[in-house]
């Protein structure tokens with residue numbers, strides 16, 4: 491993965507690593523408190539609390555970058571898959587029309603979303619692309 495998506499993935503991985511390190515250190519502090527019977531040591535408890543808080547923030551940041559990665563950069567794969575499923579249906583209809591020798595079964599044209607490739611039969615177009623919400627005004631007619 492390269493470019494902006496690669497940077498987001500790398501940040502996500504770094505934050506996940508930082509989270510693990512924070513939690514391991516925090517666990518070590520808590521184990522030390524229990525094993526050494528340092529329940530009265532407020533400074534150790536405060537350090538453990540701060541470490542937990544930092545780990546919580548780190549989990550939030552890691553989740554944010556993971557969600558961004560999935561939502562912003564992986565959705566194009568979902569759009570491509572869904573568009574190809576629609577294309578397969580169009581191809582089957584075209585093949586059936588050819589085999590029947592009746593091209594009147596086919597639409598007069600298609601309209602294609604320029605952002606995601608979603609394709610509609612002419613005359614059966616949504617106001618916005620069902621996948622990426624691009625306005626119909628931007629569609630290309632073929």
Ligand SMILES: [Fe+2]
Nearest residue numbers: 603606619622
């Ligand atoms: Fe689209």
